Amino acid sequence: MIAVLRDLFRYNGEFAIGCVIMAIILGLAVASFFSPYEPIDSYVVALDAPPSLEYIFGTNSRGQDIFWQLTFAIRNTLAFGFIVALISRILSLTIGLISGYVGGIVDRILMSINDTFIVIPLFPLLVLLYFVLRDDMTWFVLALVMAGLGWAYDARLIRSVMISLRTREFTNTSVFSGMSMPRIVTQEHLPYVLPIVFSTFMNNMNWSIGLEVTLAVLGFTDVDTPTVGGMIFWANQHSAMVSGVWWWYFFPTLFVTLTFIGLFLLAISMNEYIDPRSRLDRMGNS
Amino acid sequence: MTQIPVSAGNGHAHVLETSNLRAYYRMKYFGIDREVRAVDGISIHVRKHEIYGIAGESSCGKTTFIKAIAAAIRPPLEIVGGQVKYSFIDDDLYALPPARRAAIRWRHLSYILQGSMNVLNPVRRIHKTFEDFAFRHMHLPRAEFDQEVRRHLERLRLPAEILRSYPHELSGGMRQRVCIALATLCRPEFIIADEPTTALDVVVQKDVLAMIRETQHEFNSSMIFVTHDLTVHANITDRLGIMYAGRLVEEGRTADVFANPLHPYTAHLIASLPTIGDRHTRDGLHGTPPNLADPPKGCRFHPRCPLAMEICRHENPALTTLAEDHKVACFAASSDVLPTPDEKPNQPEELETER
């Protein structure tokens, strides 16, 4: 495991860059624990101070230090993405495995439902949900709902990997040698599926963070919990661009973009390493 | 080494000549270098109007050899040494500029590959494929070209309707016949066939073989015919080369090889052919085919060879002519068989590869 990571780091530029970016982002998130201010405190520093040695990312029109504000925002945003990805991974793994394994009518029913969720436009539904819940729509409710709606694409992916694994020879061998189905799934197949789960984990985090930022910017989330989107929302509320407080936009945008790129690079570099096709090929040759 | 000169003496009698051809797959996976020596120093020649067969078990490098003589080299495959010469070009195949190489394809050199589903473009009607492959070589106006295609199909007793079909609408046997028609339309001097009948059932296989022989005869083409199926070789090829682990271990007239196999591997292959009324199980070869990324030293067959001697473990037997038109690389076959250095080029020549 360590050796694989080391090799990835050494031979896969995308992985290395992704790691560095994510290390910076995580560092920022961790820094929030050392913040001198509470996240919701406002008017604690000078207003609209441009980036300087004292306030490296400047301050905003609500009297907040953007650097410290950003550390909270990134922490919350990452945590949000993590929770959505975690829950939706459980869903897509379960459904993908069952569908790919059991096949037949179960597969067809599950995949119909699956395709339904792929097609339905989520954004209006989330807006509607906010509309109905308003202040009751906390961060966690949103995460739950998004996880409940965002598993479909990857379930299909996992299913197709399962099907190709199922038809491969070693499954037959294991079946003949009397291994039980659950054991085959966990011992023979999970090692191939898990890396895919990891890589879709990153992609799913990107997806959910992207939606959260979008909703937050529009003010359709709990704007009092600082998130990156929420920061942009407040900047918009104060017409920061017009008043020339560009740093209020710039740093959140920069760091959330870095987060997206970092997660994405990790996902694709992992994909490349674990691409079931090339891995199965390599296995077949040795 | 004692290279016996070719009997005809005239170089032009050979349509294809390879000398010491080496083609390796070179791969890097996360820092681990792997080199699969799939074709490792093969020298053969194919005479005019001859069908030369290549046999050998799966993964011995038959397809790789075909790729090497067809200049179908794409990473990770690399040509690391040797030459490929055709009578219709005056230079080494790999020394030709790509444009000239492209001009030879299909006009002089064509291919029939294993007729699985995928050889023909699935989203293109057959007549389009004929056009793509042959039109620019025929130098005919469109209408006449179409005429010629129809005439050709008729000659091969194929219905003209297939031209309007998509590949998936044809049966496997029909697809393979279409490929043969496609490959012979320009009357090429040389045809390369890689397992052309392998995916077909026995009855269809017979028809397709007959068709291949007929067209080869009618158009006076020469041919390399690859299959692991020795009964097919017995039916169709004039001479036969046996490959084992990237090397040629025996070569001779097909009839001679069958009647008098000189290499223990060939003998084993022939002995394990099913014969009617025979219910004995034979003792198969023990062991598995060698890993070409790390082939055994000396004779590559020695770990599985019933006749292996001490010398076999260290020295590589040279392919030696023992009877007229019959060569073998085995120390046990004759004391005339001498060791040859098991060289492996360290500094691969810089050869231009095509994508």
Next chain:
Amino acid sequence: MRSYAIYVAKRILQFALVVFVGISITFLITHLTPIDPVEHAVAQVSTFGFSSPESIELLRQSLKELYGVGDNLWEEYLIFWRRLAMLDFGPSLSAFPTPVSELIGRAIPWTIGLLTVSTLLSWFIGNVLGGLAGYYSRNRILRVLGMIMMGLHPVPYYIVAFVLLIVFTFLLPILPSSGGYEMNLRTGWTPQFVGSVLMHSILPSLSLILVGVGSWFMGMRALVSNIVTDDYVTYAALAGVPDKKLVTSYVMRNAFLPQITGLAMSIGAIFNGAVITEQVFGYPGIGRLLVEAVHAADYSLVLGITSIAIIAVSAAVFIIDIIYPLIDPRVQVSQ
């Protein structure tokens, strides 16, 4: 032909399923939450000074009807569907008494126009470039392009739109920053008006295209790098089929077809992007209408837009699905 009919029938079923599930979720969201959206909306509206008691009562009535009052959830559910079937979402609260369907009808052509153009463009550009990048995998320019795409692809629509807005209307003010056309122009097929519409659509569609292109590019590049090793490409290359023909008719054509299915799969996500893009650029489509409706607490309008969006997106997917087998000769529709 018979098998195609069966295929279409199956697709219709799937379409119905999508609409059914989507609308049911909409219903559940509005009915299973502890808040009474009718009272909530009425309260919101009355604070906006819309306060004659009769009209409030009228409003409450029509809202209740829309929301579906009945003795139990099941009855409400049926009423909900009946209203939907007639595309009757009642009057808008924020633009009282204009019917919601009229507001939506006015906005939807903008969205459809913007989405169609930018989706097709990004699909086409992304696939062509990605295909080339997959085929000529060693070309330096295409490699750099690949890296740019890779960087651009994961960035959400909002950020790209916002950056474009700042660059082209603030730092380098050459394009209009908001609206669908210039305010003082009369609508109609005059050159000025059409020109103005085009000018105003540059930034919104550019941001949609920039984000969209990346995923097509990368998907296609991966597809093509698989296809080039397929037998029929190898065979045609062996036959000396010229490179140009090989790329177009052999590699690209085969790779393009599955990307059509990909298009169907991603329309929902593209629609999400359109909502936010319209908002950023003040584009008069249903995305902006939706956001405004939320801010104005216009319950019937939000409900109407959500329902219409679900139906429209699934209809688009349905149409692509049933056209696909007609384009791809390989699909044996019976399967």
